[in-house]
Structures are given as C-alpha cells and as structure tokens.
Amino acid sequence: MSMRIDVITLFPEMLDTLRDHGVSRIALERGAASLSCYNPRDFTDDAYRSVDDRPYGGGPGMVMLPGPLDRCIDALREQNDGPLIYLSPQGETLDQGLAAELAALPAIGLLCGRYEGVDERIVSTRVDREISIGDYVLAGGELAAMVLIECMLRLLPGVLGNADSAAQDSFSHGLLDHPHYTRPENYRGMAVPPVLLGGNHAEIARWRLKQALARTRARRPDLLARRPFDELEQELLKALDLEQNDE
Numbered sequence: 297m298s299m300r301i302d303v304i305t306l307f308p309e310m311l312d313t314l315r316d317h318g319v320s321r322i323a324l325e326r327g328a329a330s331l332s333c334y335n336p337r338d339f340t341d342d343a344y345r346s347v348d349d350r351p352y353g354g355g356p357g358m359v360m361l362p363g364p365l366d367r368c369i370d371a372l373r374e375q376n377d378g379p380l381i382y383l384s385p386q387g388e389t390l391d392q393g394l395a396a397e398l399a400a401l402p403a404i405g406l407l408c409g410r411y412e413g414v415d416e417r418i419v420s421t422r423v424d425r426e427i428s429i430g431d432y433v434l435a436g437g438e439l440a441a442m443v444l445i446e447c448m449l450r451l452l453p454g455v456l457g458n459a460d461s462a463a464q465d466s467f468s469h470g471l472l473d474h475p476h477y478t479r480p481e482n483y484r485g486m487a488v489p490p491v492l493l494g495g496n497h498a499e500i501a502r503w504r505l506k507q508a509l510a511r512t513r514a515r516r517p518d519l520l521a522r523r524p525f526d527e528l529e530q531e532l533l534k535a536l537d538l539e540q541n542d543e
C-alpha cells in the first residue's frame with residue numbers, strides 16, 4: 297500500500313528537495329508514498345493572482361486569503377480524503393509517536409501557511425489538525441511539512457534496510473540514542489570503547505542501553521519521567537547511580 301501525501305504550498309519547488317535526496321527520494325521512487333503539491337496561486341480570482349491581504353484590526357504582515365485556499369482544498373479533496381493538517385506554531389508538537397501515527401494513514405494533506413498565517417475561517421472549517429515542529433517561528437509551513445514528511449517516509453515499510461531499521465531509532469524506545477563509533481579504532485588518541493570491539497552482542501546491547509539511559513537522564517530527564525522501566529533498565533540506572541556516587 298502506498299501513502300498519499302498532498303501539500304498545499306505557494307512554494308512547491310521547496311518540496312523537490314525531498315524528491316531529490318536521501319531516504320525520502322528512495323521512499324518516493326519505490327512508490328512507498330506519493331507526493332503532490334497544490335498551489336493556492338492557481339486558484340486565485342483576480343488579475344494580480346493575489347493570495348494574501350492585510351489583516352483586519354491592523355498590525356504587521358499579511359494573511360492568506362480564504363477564497364484561493366478553499367478552492368485549492370476542494371481540488372485536493374478530489375484526490376485525498378485523509379486528514380488535512382495545518383503546520384503552525386500553535387499546533388500540537390510533533391514527536392516520534394505522532395509521526396508514526398500519521399505514517400500509518402493511507403492519505404494525509406498538509407497545508408503550509410506563509411506571511412502571518414491563514415484566515416482563521418479556513419482553519420476552523422477545513423483543517424482537521426494543527427501541528428507544530430517546535431517552539432520557534434519559521435517564515436512558512438514548508439520546512440515544517442518537509443520535516444514531518446521525512447519523519448513519516450523513513451517509517452514506511454520497505455524504506456529503510458534492516459540494518460538501520462526505524463525500530464532501532466532513538467525515541468522509538470523513548471530514549472536518546474547511544475553513541476556511535478566507526479574506524480579507526482584509535483582516532484587522535486581517543487580509543488573506541490573496548491566492549492564494542494569484543495563481538496559479545498549481549499554485552500554490546502547492554503552497554504548501549506546503559507549509555508542511552510545515562511544520556512537521557514543527563515540531557516532530557518523529562519523523557520524518562522514519562523516512561524516505565526523494565527528490570528534491566530532499573531538495574532542499569534542503579535549502576536549509573538553508584539558510578540556517579542563514586543565520582
């Protein structure tokens with residue numbers, strides 16, 4: 297089954313980056329998903345092809361006109377009956393769980409705002425969900441949509457090889473990732489941790505889990521607070537406590 301992704305944007309060329317590079321290119325080439333764009337400028341009704349106007353009540357910037365957006369959404373709806381998601385800083389924050397939930401859908405639409413945003417009557421009548429990629433303000437929704445699309449595409453079946461499967465990602469277990477090393481064994485006097493050279497897979501898995509726990513506790517204690525620990529994790533956390541007390 298192929299996932300259908302339709303994006304409403306004034307800058308469809310930005311999305312070419314996903315088509316041209318990396319894992320997203322592979323996912324689209326293999327047909328794991330399709331990606332199409334709709335430009336509100338193609339749905340304008342004046343000689344200037346206007347897509348924005350000044351905000352009622354005054355203030356800086358421009359607001360995207362409801363008319364072209366409504367007609368653009370109508371055109372999208374002929375092809376796509378999935379939820380329409382508006383990318384905006386006012387939305388719920390994207391995380392790995394939300395990306396996985398959306399990647400399981402057969403179709404989604406993404407609405408990218410520019411300027412100060414889109415007329416609220418479009419948001420209230422046509423948008424199913426509002427998503428933010430973090431507490432900062434971009435100049436438009438395109439990069440946010442691309443972040444969401446890349447997160448979803450790499451989760452689709454058959455896109456990543458087994459070796460770098462999404463099941464091994466940081467966050468898929470609610471923890472930050474463990475450190476990684478490659479050749480040479482000794483780089484500028486810094487040696488690779490010996491356990492990684494020994495070939496004992498159980499020992500390596502244990503070391504990696506312990507590193508992931510230590511990093512998560514040091515850098516993102518909020519993630520640990522949301523998550524139960526199994527027996528091994530409890531043992532490793534105790535070991536980390538003891539090591540810390542020794543220091």
Ligand code: ADE
Pocket residue numbers: 383384385427428429430431432433434435436437440
């Ligand atoms: N548009 C502008 N800023 C954004 C953000 N942080 N997330 C999603 N869409 C946005």
